[in-house]
Amino acid sequence: MIIKNKELSEVEITEKVICNCCGEEIKKNAHGYLQDYIHIEKKWGYTSENDGKEDLFDVCEKCWFDITKKFKYKP
Template sequence: MEIKELQHVEIITDVLCDACDKSTQLNYGELKAEWGYGSTYDGEKYRVQLCEVCFFRILRIIKEEKLDSVKSNANQS
């Protein structure tokens, strides 16, 4: 026998981008970290939610910095 009742449940209807504060309309990417023992940020947790534009902007920055690092290492050898 099933017993039913109506319940009030909270649902996430939108996520605002942590970089630009715009609505993501639930299309977002995340950067997460939980730093462990021995790290400089031991015990700290991070969760950054980003809209599509900001996510790919930051991804591009990471790729550019990696390229710069590779170029810098190539110039040193």
């Protein structure tokens, strides 16, 4: 048997995304969805000089392609 209660809860909604690289806002399309971008979360581990540090950032599509142009092996 399942007994349920009604309960209100808060939900976090992304209001705005800013590209960490160029500083431009990731715009929404005509349907209200954000244009595509990359979100990276990295927690550095024991073998890193940044052990324990956590990096979080967002990069727009244009900046991502500019960054990856510098890669020796393209993604």
